[in-house]
Amino acid sequence: MDVKTATEVAVLHHALVGVAEEMGEALKRAAYSPNIKERQDYSCALFDAQGRLLAQAAHLPVHLGSMPASVAAVISSVDFQKEGDFAIINDPYDGGTHLPDITMVAPVFAGTTSWKAGGEVRVRRGRRLIGYVANRAHHADVGGAAPGSMSPQTDLIAEGLVIPPVLFERDGQISPDVLAIVMANTRTPDERLGDLHAQLAACDRGIHRVIAIEQQYGSKKFQALCNALYKHAAQLLRDNLKSLKRGSFRSEDVLDDDGAGTTDIRIRCSLTVSRDKLTFDFSDSDQQVRGGVNAVRAVTASASFYSVLCLCDPRPPINHGCFEHIEVITKPGTVVDAKRPAPVAGGNVETSQRIVDVCLGALAQAAPGRVPAQSQGTMNNLTIGGVGSDGKPFTYYETIAGGCGAGPGRTGASATHSHMTNTLNTPAEALEHAYPLRVEEYALREGSGGNGEHRGGDGVIRRIRTLVPATFGLLTERRTSSPKGAEKGKPGRQGINQVRYNDGEVEPVDAKCSGELEPGEAIDMRTPGGGGWR
Structure with missing residues (x-):
């Protein structure tokens, strides 16, 4: 990559990250619940037209590493037709992580223009898909057996309302049927409505900013620089792998219990370091349990990616290119790759932390003296x-x-x-x-x-x-x-x-x-x- 291209790639990367950060600010300022506006329990990211992670803000690692699965699920299930379409999802077994985390996804169509005619603003909507914007926010109650939707349960349905990938807004109009279902299944509907509107506003902000950036560069150059950005991230990740010892390393740790009678739940990882690839294999972890500490595969992948990035210096731009050289192997039906209808409220927040401990334990053997x-x-x-x-x-x-x-x-x-x-x-x-x-x-x-x-x-x-x-x-x-x-x-x-x-x-x-x-x-x-x- 020559100096001019490298400079342009760096400028584009920071511009895209800035969009994700601005989405986060819009979400925080518009949110109703203290959990979002005060604790900032949300994340924002941008994706290309294929659903690949393009850029993200420095929000919550557990959200950001797993959000590509949500976007992929939405793309495969929802018929986006034009600007003004928005989808929501929280189903852990179809792209989500746990039920309180509701993800909002919207397409970005290029070519939208506006002009004044006869005192009115006319709009011509674009139809060329250039990407997606997405945000995820933790809603303080999505129904279920207990307030807060995070208490120990033994069934997914007892944890709260399950929302499959579904169109939430079409051409700027919220679906009254979908909204009615969500509002009827929460103890705090006013707060939920305000937070959902905040998520819509954040996506809307991202859409307009991405369109402006694409117009600034032009379609062909924008796509070329995005591809160069992926390659740059992948190369930096490969460069970081050179500092690790090659070989296989094993690590394991335990979850205290599942809240339903099972104790000392083991998570085991076998890490293989090769010249240009890291493989995390969790196949030997314990089977899924009755209580709600089961993690879906997206959470395990997210924790694995995060652990690798902790050791990267210089750190690559976090996008799809980083993940090309990291493989995560899980066995369906285990505590790190649970199957429906296992409860998962704690998988996202507790098991994810233990997966990080296990990953860093393996990486410590490949990078002696560097892991805290x-x-x-x-x-x-x-x-x-x-x-x-x-x-x-x-x-x-x-x-x-x-x-x-x-x-x-x-x-x-x-x-x-x-x-x-x-x-x-x-x-x-x-x-x-x-x-x-x-x-x-x-x-x-x-x-x-x-x-x-x-x-x-x-x-x-x-x-x-x-x-x-x-x-x-x-x-x-x-x-x-x-x-x-x-x-x-x-x-x-x-x-x-x-x-x-x-x-x-x-x-x-x-x-x-x-x-x-x-x-x-x-x-x-x-x-x-x-x-x-x-």
Whole structure:
């Protein structure tokens, strides 16, 4: 690639990433729910006309690595005809990950022009497909047996509403039938409607920006530069593989339990490093389980891709080209490639973290001294729902930060969302304004990081009290196993879940459970610390 082309490719890459970032800002600013507008539990990306990942913003790894499967499912099922068509999907077994994550996909047609005539704006819509825009956002309730749609269940249908790839809006008009089904299957329809409109707005912003970029370059040059961008990413990935030891490396770790009686669920990975390819083989992992920690294949692939990119320096542009040299092998019916109707709420948020631990454990053998100790290894999912004093239902959902693993030359970060999540905390003021809840304590869990020459990061203490009768749900990990240290560093401390009752009793509760709270009672969560280094 000559200097001129390389410069043009770099400029185009950053322009496309900027579009995805702008989509995210539009989504955040228009969203209704604290989970999206405050915690930023969303992701945005661009795809070419074949459904290949073209560019993404630095949002949530677990969303972005799996979104190509959603786009592929939509392309194969939905008849997009023109600009103004939008589709939605959340079915984990047809391109989704878990039910609260609703993905919005829209085609980008080039050639749309507008002009004024007789005081009116006339529009001629283009019909040449140049790509797709997509965003995914975690909705705080999509129905199911418990508020928040994240409590431990033993069946997919009990987790919430399943939405196959379906046309949501045609020519700018939302389908009243589809919308009615979604609104009838959530405890918080006003919030869901606002968040869905925000997702539409984000896609609309992306469509107009992509059209403008394509017009700036011209069709032929735009396509040529996109292809060059893929090749550049693939070459950088191959260059990074040269620093890894060739051979086969094995790693395994466990999930504490599934919340339905199965414990020590093993995830096993065999990594093969060759000259220009990495192969992750998870075929020997345990069979899918009754509880909701099963992961669909898209989640496993996403965690594998993320783990490789963590070791890349220089890091390639993240697009389809990166993935050409990474193969992920799974066995259907295992906990990392579940089959319908296995529940999957925790697969996206908990099992994905353990898959990263296993992948990095294998990569550490191929890249000695470069991989840090394990981070907290959980997203610490907490849901609280009920009916407020105003008579309106509410559903609060949050993932709670913890400690990061220490690494060569550095201590682990404390109170951080690590690996497959990249969200923020819900500010106490925003939480208390939106829900009949009070944040009574939010502090570092000092000393929870593993010892070593460099200490692991500390977890947090977060105690939330309800003002009304409420149902809580916990979906957490690393309560019986610990985040491992590296290079003989010590492990981080396990997490603890507790309920504080009105009579003063403090009762430990399971990693995955649900229960009832009376007004004045509280959930007390103490999250794991990261492992130490050396």
